[in-house]
Amino acid sequence: xxxxLYDAPGPVARRRELWGSVIGTLVILGALxxxxxxxxxRGVFQADRWDVLWDPPKGQSAGAVWRSILVNGLGATLxxxxxxxxxxxxxxLLLAVWxxxxxxxVRAPAxxxxxxxxxxxxxxxxxxxWVGFGMKPMQAVIFGLVLYNMxxxxxxxxxxxxxxxxxxxxASLAIGMTRWQTLRTVELPQAVRTMTPSLVAQLVVxxxxxxxxxxxxxxxLLRAIQNNTQYFGQKYSVALFAVGALVYLxxxxxxxxxxxxxxxxxxxxxxxxxDGQRAAAELPAGAVVLDPAAGRDRMGP
Amino acid sequence: xxxxxxxxxALAAAALLALGACASDNGGGGGGGATAxxxxxxxxxxxxxxxxxxxxxxxxxxxxxxxxxPDGVPEGFDVEIAKIIASELGIGEDGxxxxxxxxxxxxDAIANGTVDFVVATYTINDTRKEKISFAGPYYVAGQALLxxxxxxxxxxxxxxxxxxxxxxxGSTPEQNLLENYPEAEVVPFAAYSDxxxxxxxxxxxxxxxxxxxLAGFAAENDDLEVRGDQFTDEPYGIGLAKDDxxxxxxxxxxxxxxxxxxxxxxAWEKTAGTVLPxxxxxxxxxx
Amino acid sequence: MDxxxxxxxxxxxxxxxxxxxxLYSGAASLVVGAVLAAFRVAPxxxxxxxxxxxxxxxxxxxLTLVFFGMVLVAPQFxxxxxxxxxxxxxxxxxxxxxxxxxxLRSGINxxxxxxxxxxxxxxxxxxxSLTLVILPQAVRTVIPPLINVIIALAxxxxxxxxxxxxxxxxSGRRLTQAYPGEGMLIFxxxxxxxxxxxxxxxxxxxxxxxxxAFAR
Numbered sequence: 001x002x003x004x005l006y007d008a009p010g011p012v013a014r015r016r017e018l019w020g021s022v023i024g025t026l027v028i029l030g031a032l033x034x035x036x037x038x039x040x041x042r043g044v045f046q047a048d049r050w051d052v053l054w055d056p057p058k059g060q061s062a063g064a065v066w067r068s069i070l071v072n073g074l075g076a077t078l079x080x081x082x083x084x085x086x087x088x089x090x091x092x093l094l095l096a097v098w099x100x101x102x103x104x105x106v107r108a109p110a111x112x113x114x115x116x117x118x119x120x121x122x123x124x125x126x127x128x129x130w131v132g133f134g135m136k137p138m139q140a141v142i143f144g145l146v147l148y149n150m151x152x153x154x155x156x157x158x159x160x161x162x163x164x165x166x167x168x169x170x171a172s173l174a175i176g177m178t179r180w181q182t183l184r185t186v187e188l189p190q191a192v193r194t195m196t197p198s199l200v201a202q203l204v205v206x207x208x209x210x211x212x213x214x215x216x217x218x219x220x221l222l223r224a225i226q227n228n229t230q231y232f233g234q235k236y237s238v239a240l241f242a243v244g245a246l247v248y249l250x251x252x253x254x255x256x257x258x259x260x261x262x263x264x265x266x267x268x269x270x271x272x273x274x275d276g277q278r279a280a281a282e283l284p285a286g287a288v289v290l291d292p293a294a295g296r297d298r299m300g301p
Numbered sequence: 302x303x304x305x306x307x308x309x310x311a312l313a314a315a316a317l318l319a320l321g322a323c324a325s326d327n328g329g330g331g332g333g334g335a336t337a338x339x340x341x342x343x344x345x346x347x348x349x350x351x352x353x354x355x356x357x358x359x360x361x362x363x364x365x366x367x368x369x370x371p372d373g374v375p376e377g378f379d380v381e382i383a384k385i386i387a388s389e390l391g392i393g394e395d396g397x398x399x400x401x402x403x404x405x406x407x408x409d410a411i412a413n414g415t416v417d418f419v420v421a422t423y424t425i426n427d428t429r430k431e432k433i434s435f436a437g438p439y440y441v442a443g444q445a446l447l448x449x450x451x452x453x454x455x456x457x458x459x460x461x462x463x464x465x466x467x468x469x470x471g472s473t474p475e476q477n478l479l480e481n482y483p484e485a486e487v488v489p490f491a492a493y494s495d496x497x498x499x500x501x502x503x504x505x506x507x508x509x510x511x512x513x514x515l516a517g518f519a520a521e522n523d524d525l526e527v528r529g530d531q532f533t534d535e536p537y538g539i540g541l542a543k544d545d546x547x548x549x550x551x552x553x554x555x556x557x558x559x560x561x562x563x564x565x566x567x568a569w570e571k572t573a574g575t576v577l578p579x580x581x582x583x584x585x586x587x588x
Numbered sequence: 589m590d591x592x593x594x595x596x597x598x599x600x601x602x603x604x605x606x607x608x609x610x611l612y613s614g615a616a617s618l619v620v621g622a623v624l625a626a627f628r629v630a631p632x633x634x635x636x637x638x639x640x641x642x643x644x645x646x647x648x649x650x651l652t653l654v655f656f657g658m659v660l661v662a663p664q665f666x667x668x669x670x671x672x673x674x675x676x677x678x679x680x681x682x683x684x685x686x687x688x689x690x691x692l693r694s695g696i697n698x699x700x701x702x703x704x705x706x707x708x709x710x711x712x713x714x715x716x717s718l719t720l721v722i723l724p725q726a727v728r729t730v731i732p733p734l735i736n737v738i739i740a741l742a743x744x745x746x747x748x749x750x751x752x753x754x755x756x757x758x759s760g761r762r763l764t765q766a767y768p769g770e771g772m773l774i775f776x777x778x779x780x781x782x783x784x785x786x787x788x789x790x791x792x793x794x795x796x797x798x799x800x801a802f803a804r
Contacts (some may be wrong), residue, residue: 009631013631017631017632017633018630020634021632021633022632023326023637024632024634024638025634028634028638030671033798035665038665039664039665042664042665044664044665053466058370060370060371060372064370064372065371065373067371068371068372068373072373115787115790118781118786118790119739119743119782119783119786119787119790120743120779120783120786121743121744121745121746121757121782122743122744123747123749123757124746124757124775124778124779124782127757127760127761127775127778128771128776128779130405131405131406131409131761131771131775132771132772132775133409133772134761134774136400136406136410136415137401137403137406208648208649208650209650211650211652212650212652212747213651214491214652214656214750215491215706215747215749215750216408217401217403219361219401222650222652222653222656226362226492226494226495226656227361227362227369227371228371229494230364230368230494231368231369231370231371232360233521233522234497234498234501234522236661237498237661237664238661238664241656241660241661243658244653245649245653245657248648248649248650248653249645249648249649252645252648252649253648256647256648256734280798299684299687299737299740299744305703362743376778405761405765409771427759465671467752470750470758470761470762470782471761471762471764471765472765473765475762475765476765476766486674488671488752489751489752489754489758489762490751490752491749491750491751495659495750495751498659498660498663499659499663499671499752501663502663502668504663504668504670504671505671
């Protein structure tokens with residue numbers, strides 16, 4: 001992989017690189033090997049600590065275990081995200097529109113709401129709903145996810161609207177459209193199209209945030225893992241955790257890849273970045289200023 | 302234009318989905334001999350018997366009292382007591398919808414009608430009586446300590462000064478420790494089961510909560526044992542709406558009946574009795 | 589209102605822990621994140637692979653899962669960090685450094701390619717180009733996203749409430765036990781404390797962003 005930061009390697013550099021690669025790989029593999037050996041010494045890899053996945057005790061079937069993890073646990077995670085996402089999108093859209101209103105009476109509360117929910121941790125909003133309003137865990141999770149993400153989506157759309165060339169709005173007004181018509185037919189469609197990668201990335205964060213339901217007792221994927229560990233015994237904790245981690249990684253990585261693909265389809269070809277690699281999915285060069293949601297709001301637990 | 306219509310349709314669909322997801326299930330009725338006519342008109346009992354369905358709040362993660370397996374149905378002593386009450390209303394097991402009520406939300410779940418009553422290792426105390434009312438008690442537990450068998454430092458509650466005691470954040474045992482044993486260091490987690498691994502790794506010295514919950518853990522794990530006597534009295538009651546005196550009297554009657562005819566003892570032996578000796582049923586408190 | 593005033597010490601001690609968590613994890617993440625960013629652009633392939641894997645894994649894992657793994661699974665592998673505060677710092681650092689490294693990398697990429705080419709053209713090595721030419725320019729662009737990452741970190745410390753750390757959210761939860769039925773008021777207080785940190789920090793980030801933005 002070539003990069004502008006260093007010359008294409010000559011024979012001496014290539015040999016040095018080879019040695020470096022070999023040593024580096026050995027060090028990393030060695031560390032992994034030691035960890036694995038320690039774990040094996042504690043019996044982590046014995047078959048009987050993993051048999052909960054294909055032949056569980058206590059008269060339960062393996063199908064029931066997998067169903068509780070994938071269908072009930074993962075299903076609950078996806079269900080919360082599927083309900084929260086459209087609500088957050090719609091409310092975020094409304095907030096973005098109100099934030100641009102000419103009337104300060106509409107604009108000021110919108111700004112306040114957005115800043116309020118951007119500044120609060122999602123978990124605190126969930127607790128507010130759970131303990132404060134006495135909602136059931138699922139409702140509290142959706143409550144937290146919607147309120148937080150609607151503020152972020154409002155900010156994303158605001159940035160998208162701000163990035164449009166002013167000529168668009170001016171031209172629509174010049175041909176006699178009202179402000180509302182301009183917004184609806186000219187500005188918003190373009191803004192949404194430009195910010196689709198950011199929006200998709202934010203929805204990935206929404207999905208990750210559903211795991212906070214673990215702390216308030218919502219039976220999502222992590223809780224399902226925990227319940228199974230408790231039901232069958234602590235010795236299965238590693239096996240069940242491994243399954244949970246893989247499921248989360250699989251889903252989130254595939255959604256992130258989707259976001260990258262959407263972004264690449266939309267963005268223009270550039271001269272290439274300094275490091276020669278693809279730009280990060282959510283922080284493309286130059287969009288740092290454009291995308292206010294990058295970093296602060298995309299990092300949710 | 303098209304996207305606008307599509308978006309409105311999506312919003313409507315999402316709203317419908319949300320409503321559907323939040324609405325509770327009503328299972329079919331069945332079993333039991335009582336009918337709606339046996340109860341005074343307008344009472345909770347008549348309403349539930351007529352609907353043939355009842356919503357019960359219980360714990361899903363307490364061994365012996367309310368523990369849910371992969372099939373999603375909880376089992377335990379609290380569950381059995383709830384089933385007895387339901388059967389006296391003419392509602393069979395399929396008519397019961399089980400809701401998980403963790404400690405922090407029990408009062409609110411009753412207040413906003415998410416559940417009809419709560420049987421969830423629910424300690425009766427006066428602060429709670431301001432918001433809801435209690436039938437029972439149906440069992441008296443007590444706070445105790447669980448340690449590793451090989452750890453002999455802690456033999457009872459007098460030894461916990463300076464030690465790390467694990468418990469659940471926002472629970473009564475945590476509050477009791479903070480108020481009455483300030484020399485002990487309280488380590489809070491989101492659930493009791495999260496405390497087990499740190500105990501095994503000596504990151505905490507003991508777990509403290511009601512002795513029956515600890516006994517459940519000790520039964521499942523050979524390397525742990527309950528230490529010392531209980532140092533509080535935790536009467537477990539059935540939580541229900543504050544001013545529903547008729548319902549409370551009804552449940553108290555059911556409990557006393559179950560004490561007499563052996564159903565209470567049978568429920569105990571099926572669940573907690575596998576690990577703990579069968580105690581005498583406590584006298585119900587009609588206040 | 590009285591609840592809030594009477595229990596100000598409890599709120600304050602929780603808030604202090606939150607601030608300390610943010611401080612330590614933030615500092616550590618900046619260091620680790622910088623190292624990871626350097627790995628990602630380094631000439632050695634294993635370093636690049638290691639850093640890319642690390643970043644991809646931690647960006648796609650929920651923080652709750654990281655905590656869960658560290659507290660309940662890592663001990664099985666012999667990794668037993670001191671429970672509570674330092675475990676939280678460790679988990680938060682592992683998680684946040686991935687985001688720091690991505691912010692730094694985008695900062696490096698935002699410096700015009702011509703700068704790097706010119707540095708090579710006058711014969712600077714990889715290390716020299718990075719430290720003398722690229723990074724000083726990247727710092728300007730990188731500060732607002734880094735502030736945003738720190739704000740997110742401060743909010744993420746709330747997850748530690750479920751795992752043996754008595755920070756602001758956990759303190760609030762203890763109070764709801766002492767005052768059942770006053771949950772809304774108590775958590776409004778919790779929210780106020782979080783906003784005390786995040787809103788000023790957000791304003792700072794926006795103002796710096798406006799100052800460093802310039803046409804490319």
